[in-house]
Amino acid sequence: MAISFQIPERVLQEREMLKSVAESLMRPESRYLDEHEHERPHAFIKAMWPILRDQQAKALQRLASGEEKPKREGAGITYVRLVILAEQLSWGDAGQYLCMPSPLLAGSAIEAIGTTEQKLRFLKRFAEGEPKWGAMAMTEPGAGSDTSAIQTTATFDPETNEWVLNGEKIFCTNGKLALEESDGIVVVWATVDRSAGRAGMKPFVVEAGTKGVKIGKVEIKHGIRASDTASIVLDNARIPAENLLGSPEVAQRESTAGFKGAMATFDASRPMVAASAIGVGRAALEFLKEKLAEHGVQIPYGAPYHSLSAVQRDVIEMEAQLKAAWLLTLRSASMLDHGLHNSLEASMAKVKAGKVVTQVTQKAVELLGTMGYSREWLVEKWMRDGKINDIYEGTGQINLLIVARRILGYTSRELQ
Amino acid sequence: MLSFTPTDEQQMLVDAIAKFALADVRPHAHSADEQNAFPPEIIQKGWELGILPASIPEAYGGFGEHSAVTNVLAAEALAWGDLALALAVMLPAIVATPIYLSGTEEQKRHILPQIATAAKLPYFSAALLEPGISFDANAPRTTAAREDGHYLISGEKCYVPFAPEAQMLLVYARDSQSGRVDGYLIERGAEGLSIGQREKLMGIRALPTYRVQLNNVRVAASHKLGGEAGTRYQRILSHSRTALAALAVGVARAAYEYARDYAKTRVQFGVPIAQKQSIAFMLAEMAIEVDAARLMTWEAAWQLDSDPEGDHTAESYLAKEYAAKAALFVTDCAVQILGGHGYIREHPVERWLRDARGFAAFEGLAVV
Numbered sequence: 001m002a003i004s005f006q007i008p009e010r011v012l013q014e015r016e017m018l019k020s021v022a023e024s025l026m027r028p029e030s031r032y033l034d035e036h037e038h039e040r041p042h043a044f045i046k047a048m049w050p051i052l053r054d055q056q057a058k059a060l061q062r063l064a065s066g067e068e069k070p071k072r073e074g075a076g077i078t079y080v081r082l083v084i085l086a087e088q089l090s091w092g093d094a095g096q097y098l099c100m101p102s103p104l105l106a107g108s109a110i111e112a113i114g115t116t117e118q119k120l121r122f123l124k125r126f127a128e129g130e131p132k133w134g135a136m137a138m139t140e141p142g143a144g145s146d147t148s149a150i151q152t153t154a155t156f157d158p159e160t161n162e163w164v165l166n167g168e169k170i171f172c173t174n175g176k177l178a179l180e181e182s183d184g185i186v187v188v189w190a191t192v193d194r195s196a197g198r199a200g201m202k203p204f205v206v207e208a209g210t211k212g213v214k215i216g217k218v219e220i221k222h223g224i225r226a227s228d229t230a231s232i233v234l235d236n237a238r239i240p241a242e243n244l245l246g247s248p249e250v251a252q253r254e255s256t257a258g259f260k261g262a263m264a265t266f267d268a269s270r271p272m273v274a275a276s277a278i279g280v281g282r283a284a285l286e287f288l289k290e291k292l293a294e295h296g297v298q299i300p301y302g303a304p305y306h307s308l309s310a311v312q313r314d315v316i317e318m319e320a321q322l323k324a325a326w327l328l329t330l331r332s333a334s335m336l337d338h339g340l341h342n343s344l345e346a347s348m349a350k351v352k353a354g355k356v357v358t359q360v361t362q363k364a365v366e367l368l369g370t371m372g373y374s375r376e377w378l379v380e381k382w383m384r385d386g387k388i389n390d391i392y393e394g395t396g397q398i399n400l401l402i403v404a405r406r407i408l409g410y411t412s413r414e415l416q
Numbered sequence: 417m418l419s420f421t422p423t424d425e426q427q428m429l430v431d432a433i434a435k436f437a438l439a440d441v442r443p444h445a446h447s448a449d450e451q452n453a454f455p456p457e458i459i460q461k462g463w464e465l466g467i468l469p470a471s472i473p474e475a476y477g478g479f480g481e482h483s484a485v486t487n488v489l490a491a492e493a494l495a496w497g498d499l500a501l502a503l504a505v506m507l508p509a510i511v512a513t514p515i516y517l518s519g520t521e522e523q524k525r526h527i528l529p530q531i532a533t534a535a536k537l538p539y540f541s542a543a544l545l546e547p548g549i550s551f552d553a554n555a556p557r558t559t560a561a562r563e564d565g566h567y568l569i570s571g572e573k574c575y576v577p578f579a580p581e582a583q584m585l586l587v588y589a590r591d592s593q594s595g596r597v598d599g600y601l602i603e604r605g606a607e608g609l610s611i612g613q614r615e616k617l618m619g620i621r622a623l624p625t626y627r628v629q630l631n632n633v634r635v636a637a638s639h640k641l642g643g644e645a646g647t648r649y650q651r652i653l654s655h656s657r658t659a660l661a662a663l664a665v666g667v668a669r670a671a672y673e674y675a676r677d678y679a680k681t682r683v684q685f686g687v688p689i690a691q692k693q694s695i696a697f698m699l700a701e702m703a704i705e706v707d708a709a710r711l712m713t714w715e716a717a718w719q720l721d722s723d724p725e726g727d728h729t730a731e732s733y734l735a736k737e738y739a740a741k742a743a744l745f746v747t748d749c750a751v752q753i754l755g756g757h758g759y760i761r762e763h764p765v766e767r768w769l770r771d772a773r774g775f776a777a778f779e780g781l782a783v784v
Binding site: 001002005006007008080303304306316317319320323325328334335351400401403405407408410415416 | 417418419420421422423426485549550551552553554653657676679680690691693696697699700701703704707708709711712714715718719722729730733734737738776
């Protein structure tokens with residue numbers, strides 16, 4: 001190996017293609033969807049579904065034939081490719097990006113924990129027919145960052161060989177799309193023993209049409225209003241035994257394989273969230289630079305500090321911060337592709353990107369004055385959209401705590 | 417393909433430097449700061465690591481090839497030991513690398529072997545910075561006036577390391593007619609060249625730096641770096657900014673690691689202070705900033721290597737700005753975490769804070 005920041009030509013081409021999707025299909029709908037929450041980005045969904053469906057079909061074919069990754073991709077560029085695409089689509093519109101008809105977080109969980117048989121079974125629907133969505137339901141009213149405090153229960157019924165789920169999940173991205181508006185799936189985390197903490201946590205695949213599963217409240221949000229955020233009520237929802245995700249080991253009452261699976265899911269999803277954050281930040285920064293250029297303000301690199309205006313300094317700082325966050329994100333994704341453990345690096349990227357997108361978009365609104373604050377332009381929307389990245393998939397604070405524990409070698413008891 | 421792993425060869429070099437930094441540099445760093453000098457044998461030992469000759473091709477007396485990526489890895493590892501020592505060990509590169517990047521074939525053949533094959537660290541120094549509250553590298557006040565096949569260089573330079581010992585000075589000056597900036601190779605003892613007092617700085621106190629006056633110093637046209645075509649000055653600045661970024665990362669990492677280890681052993685209220693979120697979160701932020709600054713540096717260096725003809729002003733500038741700020745942030749946090757103990761000279765963190773502050777002023781003091 002050698003240090004390289006070379007992004008494969010094929011991925012760059014794909015990014016160009018998605019840039020035109022972003023420009024022609026997402027941006028024109030941005031304002032409308034922001035002001036009509038709960039409506040869907042139909043043009044974007046229609047454009048993306050055939051592409052994602054065919055990619056999923058190819059991936060499943062490879063999996064079925066036992067070939068893990070296409071040879072021409074070398075050691076595998078799966079996650080690097082994904083973060084680059086997430087960044088580009090979020091540059092288009094972060095809310096619409098989340099409506100991508102794909103397994104999304106259900107996919108991350110299934111990839112991280114599922115057996116090959118389960119991957120083939122649950123992901124097949126994403127390779128055929130009409131658009132579908134996947135989602136993951138972890139958060140509960142009483143369990144946010146403290147995921148091991150979840151109260152949703154799973155009880156095994158040996159007579160019917162089924163799991164019976166009871167409880168309420170909130171803040172489930174694409175929950176309604178997955179369960180009510182398509183033949184999708186939701187990975188629901190439930191405990192087989194409330195007193196067991198982490199060891200009790202297990203992931204269950206709940207399919208659309210399952211009896212006893214209902215969409216409750218659909219949230220009205222600060223930003224990413226094109227995205228669907230729903231609560232899910234599980235009332236004696238019965239699912240087949242084989243929908244418990246993972247090897248038989250996961251099912252064992254004392255095993256923490258389930259919890260570890262949840263953490264592994266975060267290792268894959270956090271770089272994606274960081275990438276999405278950076279896409280929003282880049283949209284705001286590019287727009288800001290464009291407007292400043294129209295007003296004759298250029299950004300001189302290498303000029304002495306004394307010759308820079310406060311605005312130029314701000315822009316340079318924004319650019320440097322955004323780039324730093326992006327490189328941390330690329331590293332965390334690249335490590336996954338190289339088969340390296342990336343929990344620390346994924347949390348580092350997430351902390352940094354969540355903070356940077358918040359600062360960069362807030363600054364962009366500020367530097368654009370009354371127009372920045374106006375809903376005529378999208379900058380104020382990007383500021384509202386960007387903030388979610390500092391919150392979901394673990395707040396900046398919980399991720400900072402993870403970084404701290406890892407660098408200090410402390411357990412969650414030693415550093416609370 | 418994206419990768420963040422150095423080659424085996426690079427890793428061996430980094431390991432060798434790390435070993436030297438830990439065993440030889442760190443034990444002397446405190447007294448070197450107090451006494452304004454590193455023991456010459458330590459600097460010599462650093463030179464003998466062969467970092468620079470490994471970066472010069474065989475044709476010019478070296479035994480490797482130039483790689484900015486390898487050099488930033490080396491620079492970080494050296495600066496982790498001590499910044500002043502790193503700048504001393506890397507001194508000949510501030511002449512050799514610009515010659516390699518921008519010199520005429522004749523300049524390369526004449527000067528590079530003198531440096532690359534030197535058994536003892538050869539004193540070749542450079543003068544870019546000028547005294548004042550704001551220095552613009554693109555508009556130095558030192559001028560070069562062309563006069564019948566020669567140049568007359570006049571002006572005042574500062575932060576010139578080892579100026580009295582230097583057998584050659586690479587002085588950057590603005591052409592009095594065209595305004596472009598070029599480097600001029602000035603031999604020791606040239607008429608009109610006078611070395612002033614040693615400077616007293618806030619940090620890097622173990623590195624001897626001097627004011628230098630140039631009063632119509634006559635330089636043959638053939639001694640202009642790059643000859644008639646002139647100096648590829650922006651290229652040199654980009655390599656310099658990237659070098660400084662790498663050094664800043666080294667200082668930052670030193671402070672981060674020290675504060676981390678201290679916080680794990682310093683007990684207050686019955687537990688190590690690292691077990692308190694207020695301290696643990698600072699350390700986490702420091703770790704993130706060190707990594708981010710390093711990635712910015714690596715990316716700039718990789719750009720310099722993979723597209724040598726391109727303009728990398730933006731990348732190198734952003735890397736240097738970022739790393740300089742990160743170093744200041746991290747060293748300040750380290751002093752804060754050690755509290756009163758961080759403020760006294762018994763611990764190295766206050767020295768690292770003084771060293772880190774310098775990156776705002778440094779330009780051209782190192783080149784990768």
